[in-house]
Amino acid sequence: MSTNDRHEQTHEQEHLHAHDHAHPHDHAHDHAHGHDHSHPHVHGGVADYMKAVAEYRKTFASKQDVLDHTPDPAVREMMLRMEQIGLSTVFDRFDAQKPQCSFGLAGVCCKICNMGPCKITPKSPRGVCGADADLIVSRNLLRSAAAGVAQHGAHAREILLSLKFIAEGRLALPLLGEKRIREVCRAFGIETRGQSAKRLAGKLADVLLADLSRPTPDDYETIKALAPKERQEVWQKLDILPISAYNEVFDAYHRTGVGTDGDWRSIMQQFLRCGLAFCFTGVVASNIGTDAMFGIGHRATSKVNIGALKKGYVNIAVHGHLPTLVSEIVRIGRSEEFQEKAKKAGAKGIQFYGICCSCLAAMYRYEGVIPLSNAVGAELVLGTGALDLWVADVQDVYPAIMDVARCFKTTVVTTSDSARLPGAEHYAYDHHHSNIEDTEKLARKIVTRGIESFAARRDVPVFIPAYEVTADVGFNAENIAEEFGGFGTLAAALKSGEIRGIVNMVGCSNPRVVYERAVVDVADELLKNDILIFTNGCASFPLLKLGYCSKAGAAKAGAHLQQFLAGKLPPVWHMGECIDNTRASTVFGGIAQAAGHAIKDMPYAFASPEWSNEKGLDASLAFRLFGIDSYHCVEPPVQGAPNVERFLKHDTKETLGAVMVVNTDPKALAKQIIADIEKARQALGWK
Template sequence: MEAIIGKVKYHHQIINGEGNSHNNNNHGGSEVNDYLQAVSEYRKTFASKQDVLDNTPDPAVREMLLHMEQIGCDTTFDRFDQQKPQCSFGLAGSCCRICYMGPCKITPKSPKGICGADADLIVARNILRGMAGGVAGHGIHAREVLLALKNAAEGKLNLPILGEDKVKKTAVQFGLETEGKTVNELASQIADILLEDLSRTVPGTFRAIEANAPEERKKVWKEMDIIPIGAYHEAFEALHRTGAATDGDWENVMKQFLRCGLAFVWSGVVGSAIGTDSLFGIGNRSTSKVNVGALKKGYVNIAVHGHLPVLVSEIVKQGRSEEFIKLAKENGAEGIQFYGVCCSGLSAMYRYNDVIPLSNAIGAELVLGTGALDLWVADVQDVYPSIMDVARCYKTTVVTTSDSARLPGAEHYGYDHQHSNIGETEALAKKIITRAIESFADRRDVPVFIPSYEVDAEIGFSLEYIQNRFGGVKPVLDAMKSGKILGIVNLVGCNNPRVVYEKTVVDIADILIKNNVLVLTNGCASFPLLKLGFCNTSALAKTGEGLRSFLESDLPPVWHMGECIDNARASGLFTTLAKEAGELIKDMPFALSSPEWSNEKGIGAALGFRLLGINSYHCVHAPVHGSEKVMNFLYTGTKDTLGSTMNVEVDHIKLAEMILQDLREKRVALGWDKE
């Protein structure tokens, strides 16, 4: 028979092997050997640093890797190679460290843990705990933004509410009385509603879902009994349920996995997006320089890195003030320049002109290795501890701004645990800019190495921009029906050294647009598409004739929508198009692909689209090989309930072809194309 991973679906196969069938729940020796063999073969597909040097699509990455090697500085890619071979039990999800009688691993000799948990339960518990971590990650992001919105609305934080239209539209969606209410009053109410969704403990209506989710989806979720009580509660419940000697039913554990997925989406993504767009505005389509070649010598160079936009917005504002530009020049600089790493950079990029995006989280060390950065502002998430080693090499000052995320050796200027000093945001920003100027003055002897690669990118493709540009979404739908647009794919996610850095994203995008697929992007996966010209109209030369004729000459084939929480923009476009077509979302030629996903938030992002009925496609497997039942549940088990599947193929070219085939099949089913 096929090895366990091959049982899921023919296009999920990594290997074909021999084994014996076991129908019991004890995972006998042959079946355990099957999945360990499957994991071993999967492990052989992992990229090496040399693979990255040979195949990375961005020449700036290659130059920086060689430069870092010459100066004797380790990077993520060196450390990934040093960790090989990765633990088979960890990759399979069949190692349990929840209690302290173990740790336990499932082997032919020991098919159950000390407590009696089998592989199905252990794998389910582990993946649920990962999902709960994702809920917490995006949930903390939402809390920060919503507290800022509430404090700004009530005059406790000196920030203007720039997204007035977003506030008014959201108030109507939530059924608030708007007559005679100021924008600030409505914003405060909206913040309270979304904070309640985040923190509810007493069962009640999840307002964001009730106000915004499609009716047919709400019906599906209610029938499955997966509507969350509140994001905090579901993460709390997930940790309780997976604790030692609590829930022993793997199916019940996976039901909680789905509840956490909805909490992740409607608080962590939608709640964050509403709060951010209300406070800082939606942003407009604009053009930005991208990649390390855009680094400027002679300027006070400040990078913002992480996910929280509140303090970053004030830092950018103060850095552009006459007071600080004058101070910078008095210290020998030509001015102050801001750069973006990860999502803080992307959020700032399309809201404030001239914040130059440089890299996703995995490439942060390479950016620091140019020696061109005077100050690095690190807030939360996707900030690896290793940046401190590189920063010390180049005397770059690193500043942390959140009590949740400290770095040994960094200076700290941020909000306290109680957020009692949120009213001091302006003072904190001024301290940080002052420190950047001091760092510039102290670093004049530091050598700088800047590969000369930069490009212009078109950014800011919100749903609102698309509707304004086309007078609604009907022209986009008409192009889909006519075949000018084969389908729409949201190409997103983190980066993962298991595959060649950024190559999967670039090659998949190249294949998709060549076949007339319109690509949306945001977050870390968007950086290679920004850097390599896919968000530039010059990329029209790479597209199929149909897509090119729809985009004409002024729209790129990849629409950049922002940071990772801006998956809400993509899902909003999908929902609006399906409604315009009079079709269910699950039947539309849409897809989500996060080829290189690598962390707990990545689990939630992919699941969020599958909960809408949209298939997801990946080159990296979830750690579920150790349980055929959990793997089947995660990959194909929700086909009949949610209408979607998780599809994994480590060969990214085959993955792209799989996406195209599935889009074509959906078009035939809709009657838009003949077989």
Template sequence: MSHTHEHNHEHSQSSKGLSHIHSHRNLIGFDEHGIPTVTLKASDHGGESSLEDFTKDYMNAVQEYRKTFPSKQNVIENTPDPAVRDMLLRMEQLGIDTTFDRFDAQKPQCNYGLSGTCCKNCNMGPCRITSKAPKGVCGADADLIVARNLLRSAAAGAAQHGMHAREVMLALKKAAEGELDVPILGEQKIRATAEAFGIKQKNRQLKNVAKDLADALLEDLSRTVPAEYKTISACALPERQKVWEKLDILPISVYHEVFEAYHKTSCGTDGDWKSVMQQFLRVGLAFTFSGVVGASIATDSLFGVGDRVTSKVNIGALEKGYVNIAVHGHLPLLVSEIVKAGKREDLIELAKSKGAKGIRFYGICCSGLSAMYRDSGVIPLSNAVSAELVIGTGALDLWVADVQDVFPAIMDVANCFKTTVVTTSESARLPGAERFEYDHHHSNLNETKKLAEKIVRRAIESFENRKGMQVYIPPYEVEAEVGFSVEYIHKRFGSMKPLADAIKEGKILGIVNMVGCNNPKVLYEKCIVDVADELIKNNVLIITNGCASFPLMKLGYCAVSGKEKAGDLLREFLEPDLPPVWHVGECIDNTRSSGIFAGIANELGKDMYELPYAFCSPEWGNEKGIDAALGFRLNGLNSYHCVEAPIHGSKNVIEFLKYGTKELLGSTMNVDTNPVNLAKKIVADMKEKRKQLGWD
């Protein structure tokens, strides 16, 4: 990475880190969609806009951005899934609020919150930055406040995925030690990963290798004494490890970096926005390699990788007359045992004795996505934002709420339909829900099968108590192909070479990993569908996981017939039995996407950042979304979004987050509220990459 003389002057003070990032003089502007943009001036001298002008401009920009937020009526008229439209109208008739009603009620959203210039980290505030008050009580300016807020959001995301990771790592460890009575199904994954980690395997039982692997993953999660971050050493690209070491952003552990993030951003600690953003990058690495990669390794090791299967999708797949159980959240252990219990003949007969036809399972958010291709018969219905609409059918007898992305509002709807809600974690309780939980110390982890049976029995009781409840199920149901992975691709093609050849030859223009949450700041699920339409007609293959994958499943993009939407070259590659969107699983299965990217790069003898790849989360909405995009950007891949981050009160943080990382990491953050224009930008950037490779 080259540096100017000006950069080298600062490097004399520190050979590592982000000290060479100087404060560019920027002018804020607005594109045709009202989104703030930054223009870098050629020098630090002359023509600089005043703070008063800048404050006025960014507030105007935020107000214009706010005008792009849709109303509930806009959603009803434009959401692409007719089942969502039907259920929104039904909920309105019943007088039940949804996410979209509450979003409308919050309007107009606070300008200071949207711009990131509100600070409440101490009790001398809250402070907000204006032209009249350009600094908070402690002296923090807009750059520092925006950077601190962004870092705290990233730390929260790392804690969320980190807790998910801890659960599955602990489960793998306890299963290996014999304290958890579940089989270890992922021998191939354990063996291959153990080799990368340098764990001895010769003449050792699988359970002992699995225990050592779980211990290594847990150590990276919680290390306090600085040492090698084994997951990064084993799994990250060597080229990237050199970049991160040079920037001094290699983490100690997730726990430490989250701890340090809150320490740095507390009152009177770190006053340098550049230092705060350096910690932001460290948190992103910790999130990626423990919260995502580590969690994925542990999950696939314990439960197996699974395989490609065909699944029914959407609300129309619900059936009356069964004991209907929904699993919602992120943790696979108890969910897998609940599904197993629900297939037991004695419990099925109990359900039939109460008048049911049998027991059926449905998936909401990532619990459903993790189970759908591992446990037959778990039907994915909805992402987190529209979970209330699923309960609003009146067809669910019991709702299993584990952790994350379970909105408190589901309780209001569940009470209207006498749907029993049970929580399964001490970390994630809901007022009024029944508790069938692992305790804080996981001392009852060995009671997993008992908990699962109790939950299924409670569902049967709920079915009996709900007889006569009015049910409405919109008649929309399709099939989707799910369970794509590195392992499936090798089984299907023999290696990554056919994919690599197709990209080089131009049958596949490039590959996009399309993921993320949903967000009422844009038209629900339409942004995802509009981006997908534009990409696949331009011969871009899409890999998907997490909440963003639901509209792609529900609307036929994950079906083999979906290839008819693709461009001629991509369609030729997909023949005879591949869809244009490959569903790889839950949100931690971003690891599978990056594994596919890396495998193709290896075949072509290229670094991953050189290839026509992209990360896209059109509707991202929660803190984990910041980290997910950052994880791919740390690997040199651009990210693309239809929703802005709350950063536009700071021209320096805007420049750093969106454009400044081009020099540091080789990647940029691109935002456009118009999804078609966003997709066109992705296609154009891919064509430029191909031109640089000599493939145009």
């Protein structure tokens, strides 16, 4: 440790120890239990937030905590296996980072300019430029939100460009979602009669791309066409309607630059605009484009978890978020030509697996893409030694996977110009997508590398924990409405109390809490209280792996919910990848309309217990913008800013109808969700 580092740590400890007598006070806990919303550090200043952060840091999980309490025995076995062979994991690295910086956790560290970094302490309550804690924290928060818009926006851009290229004849992929294209075009007021699917796809892509990149003030067409009128009026009144996704990210970085916007309230207004841009371009437009190209998919069953890995096959994992090239890789790999090539190399065939969202998008569209793990568990999957090829595109692909891949001679291929890994082979679209016509060639080369890697890895030992389960996947608004003859049945079940409420449980994983434990603990409490769960994205993996998404999982539900499920449906409805939050919100809207109430008044909740990244910050904000409270076991970095923390956890109840609720105890968090759902039921006059 350097002299400066020792000084920094000592300085931080002095502030903590000087105030050991301070009364600890958890605002999130108070909000959750209807207590006083005032913040202790409004009066106590820096001492109180440092104390609060110190208490929060004590809740962080250790590697041993994960070994002792992980709900997935396959995770435990693979952690021990990795330790045995001397490979570090995310859990080792998290422990090595302790104690995490209190100033960073509280959000009161500013490094926007080179006069700093500045931090808020009793000696220095303002940064060099004069920024106080609220301004520093709000600027950091807005930059995180803008980054989330850019991340999901980049996802949307590739999908919408692919849709446009298909329409122009540059990309030789079929349009499998013609019905979806025509439905959305009608919603946008695009004439569909006498128009081919390709022509309509091109028009739709142009409208959605305009919302992504419009430079001049105008209507955000996706919001205008698809958002509830009640919400549009709320957003108009708050003056938070965005111009375009690009514009809001551009403006976010401009106004948080040196000496620009000095009012934390103005910063937080832009934060809300970013939330809308994230929702309607990063999520809704991405979902529309994906469904237009690849269809909405269908209900299916899938094997899940590491035990589903097959020995003797060319095993290929897809990892990331972008579906265009993945769809072609899967098609090529399943072709008779390449299955025969694999057999000539000594394999039984080619098998595809998925990590993170790439597989969640593929598994209900292409049979046999087996989901294995979210991003945090990727190293554990590689540590089995069973993977021949790892195909990584963008987001949630940690650089540490290369260390494990080298150990097991697994070939890693990157497929996006935006995301490279040192030591990986690169077969990708270029920065301008000028080689989009080469999609099939790229896919053929990538699958060929998988076969070659299989042949070169015959001496690698394989260790596969014997844990797998069958899950029901592929729920969407269309097949749910078909199952029940519309949304009226679900509305009636909510009103009668057969279903007490519905929670959309999504988000990332985070080693601050015991890996996947928080998701499972929250789910257990909700289900036994007759609350139906929707899920997608990384948080869905423990629910997939541990039987919650199977019909047999109904045994985890309360008697009333079991009666509703009638032995035909699981208690957790899996809707796909992270952009498939659109599916959940569409169902929420359909049920609310059938019940005759606004979404904000319904017994709904959004939960991302283990959120960790910038996209997760935006995802919860998107649901709060619709008036649905969000619930978490991980604090945002705002504890050093009383006004900003109050804005997130209290003030938006009046303006948006929803707040952010945080409790590091997942079971206590679940009880708060249940209590708030019951309040909503009482307000509606339901049993």
